[in-house]
Amino acid sequence: MHELSQEALYNLIYSAIEFGDSLFELWLTVTFAAILAVYFSSARITEFMRWLLIGLYSVTSLMLTGRWLVAMLHYATYQESIVDAGFTPFPTPVWARGFFVLHLATYVFGSIATVHFMRTFERGSDGDSLSG
16 A cells, blocks of 8 residues: 655645535535525515425535535544654644534534524515514
8 A cells, every 4th residue: 555645644634624614614605595595585485495495405504514524534534644654743732623513513503593594484574674
């Protein structure tokens, strides 16, 4: 088996982090797009269309969360490969490991909250719920 150089392993680690960040940005974009779509169309949207949007958002959110988990697994695998090859791994403080949990919680609870909003939001007859 061909061993990777230290530089190649570090590049793989950075690539996994960048991919995870890109997925998170995409998830945020999809989430806000779903919220805005329901907010602005709720007075005219049919029940079938609402459930179609909820289904599409849920599947997309699940796929993006799963891909993010795979990217983080790759990150951990590459970090382990650095150690196995005898190189010094990235110095990661213990408290920084909590960011993984925060990211995952944001995906899970953000998706649940968005689906709840999409399912229950009804715009008032005045058409402007923001002005109170």
